């Protein structure tokens with residue numbers, strides 16, 4: 297089995313590579329990543345010399361480079377994590393989101409058609425469903441919930457999902473799509489809520505909470521997301537969408553206070569700042585389908601996962617300090633200078 301994992305130098309993709317090396321030691325993995333600001337090759341250092349692993353610095357929008365790679369590697373499966381993933385950045389500069397998230401997905405699927413593939417899996421998000429009101433805790437996103445997006449990021453992910461469905465129906469491409477809720481865990485880029493708050497809190501810097509901090513997200517430990525994708529690859533039905541989430545809804549302000557409490561700091565660090573434009577109020581996934589069809593259930597309780605995550609950031613300060621000070625960008629040059 298040879299699997300291309302795009303976006304594997306990012307948060308979830310790298311965790312997926314580590315998960316697959318542990319659980320399927322006979323698989324060959326090829327990580328395709330452009331190494332944007334969010335890609336950090338240092339993260340992949342533990343697998344760089346693994347004979348079952350290869351890294352290819354490629355932009356998924358670069359059709360020639362992608363085709364050449366498929367020609368050389370002849371992959372059986374492609375899992376597409378590569379994306380511009382940060383909502384705030386999409387509000388500032390939408391175009392790169394449309395290029396990578398939509399057109400990059402198209403290039404990958406064209407390569408799958410040209411060279412043949414057993415499965416193309418698209419890693420999507422619950423944000424394609426828009427948001428839910430705070431006063432209706434009985435409502436959840438199911439796979440049948442209409443797409444209804446709020447940000448350029450979520451619109452680009454929904455567009456890609458539609459294109460993936462179209463390639464299945466029109467060309468018979470064997471696709472699956474997963475739509476997961478907010479992930480947390482090791483190696484998340486410190487621009488996202490949880491790692492940003494941990495990093496700022498340890499440095500006694502202000503903790504910027506958007507609006508009043510009442511927005512709700514449905515948090516899932518990253519390894520549980522990886523396990524769900526693995527199950528979909530093994531037993532999922534071609535053409536299907538699977539929602540992934542662990543019924544763990546939290547208000548942003550409560551997460552921030554939990555981090556402050558764990559690190560023994562003062563709540564005076566909390567700074568309420570101007571709200572995100574178009575800010576989604578609440579996400580909440582109904583994971584009944586993936587549970588019934590594939591037996592998936594999350595294994596990590598939030599109370600344990602958040603402590604593990606905070607401990608990881610404290611134990612791995614150089615990883616995120618190199619990001620904050622920018623030196624992680626030189627790692628690729630150092631890593632490949634003598635290869």
Ligand code: NAD
Nearest residue numbers: 303305306307308330331332334335355356379381478479
């Ligand atoms: P991330 O920003 O941490 O990583 C994205 C990776 O993709 C980076 O390594 C980056 O270098 C790479 N990349 C970006 N553009 C590329 C291009 N044109 N060609 C090749 N590589 C490129 O993102 P993440 O949080 O790990 O998210 C991974 C995927 O999961 C995304 O598709 C995202 O939409 C989806 N998702 C994320 C979450 C979450 O909570 N983080 C939840 C559900 C779904």
Ligand code: DAU
Nearest residue numbers: 381382383421422423477478487488489504505506511548
């Ligand atoms: O739901 C899945 C999505 O989760 C993924 O598709 C996205 O790629 C991922 O980035 C994430 O999107 P969010 O916008 O929910 O995540 P973020 O960490 O940016 O923000 C979480 C919440 O915290 C959100 O309500 C905004 C708020 N926030 C965020 C930051 C960075 C703050 O209050 N302050 C902040 O500084």
